[in-house]
Amino acid sequence: MTVTTSEPRRVLVLNGPNLNLLGTREPGIYGTATLADVEALCRDRAAAHGLAADFLQSNHEGVLVDAIQAARDTASGIVLNAGAYTHTSVAIADAISAVGLPVVEVHLSNVHAREEFRHHSFISPVATAIIIGAGLNGYGYAIDQLAGLP
């Protein structure tokens, strides 16, 4: 008898600058859940879909670009909260276009109800889906969305 096992599909959950401070950072805007809570939710939701999840948070734009490039070989999709780089980074948008992986853009807060400079996203035009203002739940919805893609 031959038993074959297949590796689970993987998703990368990528968080940008200052999201390491979740829990204490402006809780009135971002809530009290920590980054560890975000990751636990994503891990559980991914597992419920038979997926595995990898995590990276960085305050550095180039590290996020490197992670997106590397995901080409390891992940079937990316959940991305690029934090403030959402509103500034052509490099992150280009990396997403370059790798061609589905990316679900997530923001904890409703950026459209906030300052004008948060209304524009360089990520949105290259994202497969966008989940804004759903707090911690948004990460779970993003995993659901990736799980439903072929």
Ligand code: DQA
């Ligand atoms: C954020 C919104 C951004 O405008 C901000 O710079 C962040 C967090 C959010 O999750 O709501 O760092 O991406």
